[in-house]
Amino acid sequence: MILEIADFRIHPGQGAAFEAAIAGAAQTILARSKGCQGYKINRCVENPERYVLEVFWDMLEDHTVGFRQSDAFPQWRAIIGPFFAGPPVVEHFELVGKSA
Amino acid sequence: MILEIADFRIHPGQGAAFEAAIAGAAQTILARSKGCQGYKINRCVENPERYVLEVFWDMLEDHTVGFRQSDAFPQWRAIIGPFFAGPPVVEHFELVGKSA
Numbered sequence: 196m197i198l199e200i201a202d203f204r205i206h207p208g209q210g211a212a213f214e215a216a217i218a219g220a221a222q223t224i225l226a227r228s229k230g231c232q233g234y235k236i237n238r239c240v241e242n243p244e245r246y247v248l249e250v251f252w253d254m255l256e257d258h259t260v261g262f263r264q265s266d267a268f269p270q271w272r273a274i275i276g277p278f279f280a281g282p283p284v285v286e287h288f289e290l291v292g293k294s295a
Numbered sequence: 296m297i298l299e300i301a302d303f304r305i306h307p308g309q310g311a312a313f314e315a316a317i318a319g320a321a322q323t324i325l326a327r328s329k330g331c332q333g334y335k336i337n338r339c340v341e342n343p344e345r346y347v348l349e350v351f352w353d354m355l356e357d358h359t360v361g362f363r364q365s366d367a368f369p370q371w372r373a374i375i376g377p378f379f380a381g382p383p384v385v386e387h388f389e390l391v392g393k394s395a
Binding site: 197198200214217218221222226233234235236237238239240241242245246247255286287288289290291292293294295 | 297298300314317318321322326333334335336337338339340341342345346347355386387388389390391392393394395
């Protein structure tokens, strides 16, 4: 399992609209992608213009190849991209430890 | 529930030692703190010197007051701090959406 962490900064005052947009797009586009196990959308307490999207993929390539090179990707970015105040920071992670 | 996301950059070549140190300290110090529901330690695929620690707290103050002002905090930082290549970036998040 691979965790994608996508770090977004959005334009001020657009939080409610962004949350509605990304929730809809995640459910209808992201969750239907091959290898997508699930996702979480998190809003920052200290900076409400910062969001962290976590996506759990079977394999790295399910995101980097399967999703990003699919027809679904431009649809996804068309919905959430207009809210971005800067380029998103996206990297992938392996779980190396957790609580019992 | 509040998610703490702590973003660490460590010195090159110290990954295995850091993972052993933080796994032990998380289990013996962090997990025993009041309000700590659990944690995950994640290593970045693209940049193996980057780690993201996720800690799930009952309330924001369980981390910012209860843990950080406890005797446990300097113990925790004494174990993981020497690995840091720069100051950690720590913020807190509320879950605003997730997969069904």
